[in-house]
Amino acid sequence: MNKIRLFVDHTLGEAQSVPLNKDQAHYIFSVMRKSVxxxxxxxxxxxxxxxxxxxxxxxxxxxxxxxxQTKPQIMPPDLWLFFCPLKKVRTDFIVEKATELGVARIIxxxxxxxxxxxxxxxxxxxxxIEAAEQCGGTYIPKIEELQKIKEVLxxxxxxxxxxxxxxxxxxxEVNLENLKKGKWAILVGPEGGFSEVERNxxxxxxFTFSISLGPRILRADTAAVTAISLWQNYLxxx
Amino acid sequence: MNKIRLFVDHTLGEAQSVPLNKDQAHYIFSVMRKSVxxxxxxxxxxxxxxxxxxxxxxxxxxxxxxxxQTKPQIMPPDLWLFFCPLKKVRTDFIVEKATELGVARIIxxxxxxxxxxxxxxxxxxxxxIEAAEQCGGTYIPKIEELQKIKEVLxxxxxxxxxxxxxxxxxxxEVNLENLKKGKWAILVGPEGGFSEVERNxxxxxxFTFSISLGPRILRADTAAVTAISLWQNYLxxx
Numbered sequence: 350m351n352k353i354r355l356f357v358d359h360t361l362g363e364a365q366s367v368p369l370n371k372d373q374a375h376y377i378f379s380v381m382r383k384s385v386x387x388x389x390x391x392x393x394x395x396x397x398x399x400x401x402x403x404x405x406x407x408x409x410x411x412x413x414x415x416x417x418q419t420k421p422q423i424m425p426p427d428l429w430l431f432f433c434p435l436k437k438v439r440t441d442f443i444v445e446k447a448t449e450l451g452v453a454r455i456i457x458x459x460x461x462x463x464x465x466x467x468x469x470x471x472x473x474x475x476x477x478i479e480a481a482e483q484c485g486g487t488y489i490p491k492i493e494e495l496q497k498i499k500e501v502l503x504x505x506x507x508x509x510x511x512x513x514x515x516x517x518x519x520x521x522e523v524n525l526e527n528l529k530k531g532k533w534a535i536l537v538g539p540e541g542g543f544s545e546v547e548r549n550x551x552x553x554x555x556f557t558f559s560i561s562l563g564p565r566i567l568r569a570d571t572a573a574v575t576a577i578s579l580w581q582n583y584l585x586x587x
Numbered sequence: 588m589n590k591i592r593l594f595v596d597h598t599l600g601e602a603q604s605v606p607l608n609k610d611q612a613h614y615i616f617s618v619m620r621k622s623v624x625x626x627x628x629x630x631x632x633x634x635x636x637x638x639x640x641x642x643x644x645x646x647x648x649x650x651x652x653x654x655x656q657t658k659p660q661i662m663p664p665d666l667w668l669f670f671c672p673l674k675k676v677r678t679d680f681i682v683e684k685a686t687e688l689g690v691a692r693i694i695x696x697x698x699x700x701x702x703x704x705x706x707x708x709x710x711x712x713x714x715x716i717e718a719a720e721q722c723g724g725t726y727i728p729k730i731e732e733l734q735k736i737k738e739v740l741x742x743x744x745x746x747x748x749x750x751x752x753x754x755x756x757x758x759x760e761v762n763l764e765n766l767k768k769g770k771w772a773i774l775v776g777p778e779g780g781f782s783e784v785e786r787n788x789x790x791x792x793x794f795t796f797s798i799s800l801g802p803r804i805l806r807a808d809t810a811a812v813t814a815i816s817l818w819q820n821y822l823x824x825x
Contacts, residue, residue: 449809484804563825566723578813587801
């Protein structure tokens with residue numbers, strides 16, 4: 350249960366040696382007090398989970414050795430999440446929950462009513478990694494730089510559909526169970542909602558499907574978790 | 588958008604005067620710098636939302652006057668949430684999200700693997716109130732004292748069904764869309780999961796319906812939000 354589980358930025362495989370960076374070595378040696386010969390679990394985001402033995406360890410560096418694969422690589426469905434960054438804690442929360450629930454890619458977007466104009470990618474990635482480490486995941490969603498909603502929609506990839514969580518909608522315009530599985534993206538708005546211009550633009554796009562998330566107003570972070578849950582239930586791998 | 592919206596512990600109605608406590612007066616007067624004659628929104632959890640004018644205000648006290656009802660009372664479905672308290676922030680989070688998503692009652696429960704042995708009811712209630720204030724809700728879920736799971740199950744009310752989020756289950760044993768609407772409760776386990784004894788006991792009860800929340804391990808707070816979302820989608824008022 351409390352076994353150490355770490356993401357490592359190194360391709361794992363049979364008989365691979367894996368160097369540790371300073372933070373990882375400090376955590377394993379100084380915090381968790383592990384020593385040479387003990388084993389931990391590691392994953393690289395692409396090659397499943399491996400049991401690895403500690404070959405060398407000190408406060409500042411260390412080397413692991415891959416013994417055997419303990420879990421196959423499990424990829425999430427091809428789902429992207431577009432969300433508008435909120436206050437720090439709530440943005441971290443969205444990244445954590447999206448990682449747990451299984452999305453492939455996370456793209457922060459800027460809209461008219463988004464108050465945040467930059468994000469700290471390293472901070473968000475760290476949250477995604479921690480969520481995967483804690484929850485037994487083997488995949489880390491790709492997190493992209495902040496993009497403008499206009500550009501996102503202009504460059505929207507063909508063959509991908511967009512589930513638009515429209516907070517002004519009384520009832521969903523589509524029934525989730527009637528939608529086709531495949532490449533999807535979810536778009537959740539900012540705290541202040543979308544502007545009328547943005548909303549009309551979104552609703553006019555042929556790849557957009559609008560849904561309501563119930564009669565109560567949800568905070569943007571709640572809407573993200575709820576939308577991913579429903580999507581996974583109907584269109585994902587649950 | 589940024590209008591003040593406050594929960595008051597006083598029955599609201601036509602032409603009612605509403606005394607403010609010290610914290611509310613401080614917030615309206617010192618923080619938001621409102622003065623006599625201005626209006627704010629208030630709700631009492633039972634009688635909808637009211638527009639109220641400020642009749643008296645100072646740093647320490649004040650009086651409001653109900654002008655007109657601006658929103659009817661909206662009750663959540665008859666859904667209870669049983670959850671095992673986690674670390675502070677995650678417990679706060681569950682209460683906030685359950686309030687937004689619409690549950691009637693929140694009951695913290697202690698299981699074999701629950702590390703928390705007391706909760707601070709006033710703190711949790713404050714979070715529920717804040718969530719309702721922020722999200723336009725008119726109802727505050729009742730939050731109960733921490734109870735032992737054994738006693739909860741022994742005294743489980745007749746005619747209420749229990750949706751058991753079983754993290755060990757590969758696939759749901761029931762299809763949510765085939766379940767009957769009515770009085771329900773959701774049970775989400777602690778971080779360490781349920782013990783085998785608890786799990787077997789739960790599964791043997793005739794009012795229990797077991798579901799899986801997908802192939803990934805979810806943190807307990809994520810599981811709560813996901814379970815409420817799915818329940819609302821199939822059995823609630825969405």
